[in-house]
Amino acid sequence: MHRRLPLFFAFILLFFGCDKAYRYVFFPPERIEYTLMPDPELLALANDTCYYISRDSLSVVYDKKSFKIEVKYLSDYQLNNYEFPEDSKDGEFSANPFTFANWVDPQLGYTPNRFSVFKVSIYNYASSKLNFDPELSFLVTDRGDILAGYGREEKSSRNQSIESYFRKRKGSSGVEDEIFERRMGIVRQTVLYLGRPIFQGDSREGIVVYDPLHESVEKVKLVMNNFIIGYDENNEPSEFLHLQFFFRRVPLNTATFAPPVVAADTSTATSTIVTGGGTIAASLQGRTFEMHQIRYRVEEEEGAAVQQDWNAKPNALSALARFVSDSLKMRPILRTTPAESPDLLNAKVAFILCGPSKPLIADIEVQSLANLIKRGGFLFIDNSAFSSNYLYFDQMVALLQNIGSRLDRQVRVTTIPNDHQIYKAWKRTSTPPRGMDDIENMPDRRNYLQGLFWRDQLVALVSSKGYSMLWDRNDRSDPEPFVLGANVIAYAVSTLRAQ
Secondary structure, eight states: TTTTTHHHHHHHIIIIIIIIHHHHHSOOOOOEEEEEEEOOOHHHHHHOEEEEETTTSEEEEESSSSSSEEEEEEEEIIIIIISGGSSSSSSGGGSSSSSSOOOOTTTTOOOOOOOOEEEEEEEEEEEEEEEEGGEEEEEEEEESSSSEEOBBBBBGOOSOOOHHHHHOOOOOHHHHHHHHHHHHHHEEEEEEOSSSSTTTEEEEEEEEEEEOOOOTTOEEEEEEEEEHHHHHTSOOEEEEEEEEEEEEEOOOGGGGGOOOHHHHHGGOOOOOOOOOOSSOOOGGGOOOOEEEEEEEEEOOOOOEEEEEEESSTTTHHHHHHHHHHHOOOEEEEEEEEEEGGGGGOOOOOOEEEEEEOOEOOHHHHHHHHHHHHHHHHEEEEESSOOOOOOOOHHHHHHHHHHHHTTSSSSSSEEOOOOTTTGSSSSSSOOSSSSHHHHHTTTTOOOSEEEEEETOOOOOEEEOOOOOHHHHHTTTTTTOHHHHHHHHHHHHHHHOOOOO
């Protein structure tokens, strides 16, 4: 009995006298997850106005006007939950090649980082040819580490490669072979490598990979050595830049990476529209939504520099917004947004108003427009000037087809039928209403609108009628062009939802 007393008092001490120690042993404090965010202080020290931080504060941007590079760190949380969610659910057998997914190291008690992962986006607006070799890039940390970039495949890499990393860790079973191939399939689709040049008007986006950072690291510099900005007459790289992108380590805020909420979808009211009677249901009155005019780049003439078209018909959408506010009693918020901006995902209706020169829409901007539609937005394309500089209608229909290819197979580009909701959602109008092409008696007028249908819903249209020119005049003596715009907005707000 006496031998048991010390053990008894030890338990008493543990549970009552050392409660903090007990809680630490049996309920250890939750491990803080960190991410990398742009470092404004080090960026300022670079003393180069080409560098700036993106509006969402997640990317460091190097903008030379003729081309632009954006670099963003991808945390394990973002990679697991947003980039590769379906490939991050099977523990150590997950196909996500960039993280350990939801596997927990039994010795550490948490999930370590497998790699340090960044997304690099390159836009070539006016340079002849650009290129980037991730294997010549590296990370420098404030504790002196130098972490070289990984190549993609073993046979084509100079030093380390992602393929060799996984091959060394691969077992001999059929399951291991399958996981290896699934991981390498994702790597081949997403990881950047030194390939063909990025020509003028093109863009390239992908992932670059480095070894994981030590937990004591607070500052990181991503260095791009010999970023190629020119080739000689033998098609060999001849002009280079040395670029640096600065980041700092901060606790992860998961709300930063959540998809933005579209304001127009936050209402719990019903969205039934009374058609044919000329009135909109009370559920749409007072609704707030965003309408965006998309900025784009144009090439004024052959050989000229690419310029930014900031305000094609600057008064057009302001006048349409006032009409919607006065007539439908809705509350439009008007914004002007670059096509690649994540802010575009907040738009319920986005407008591309095409001037006399061809808009240059890069691949990543096409994907952004597809993402807008996936988020329940509508795209309205109209010409704001009649011009013979390019085949406006054919090229904008081709843009619709390109956007549709980023959605899924349930898409078609065809003429919008005359009984569609956009002609009667709020108030009946002609199909389509008279446009500036009719007023100017333009040759080859089209008395129809072309639409992109996704899953049997109209999600975008191309008009050659020049309605934006009439909106810009703010002349309501012929209200039908304004009624069409209001119908499209009523249709988009009431019908389209994120998919």
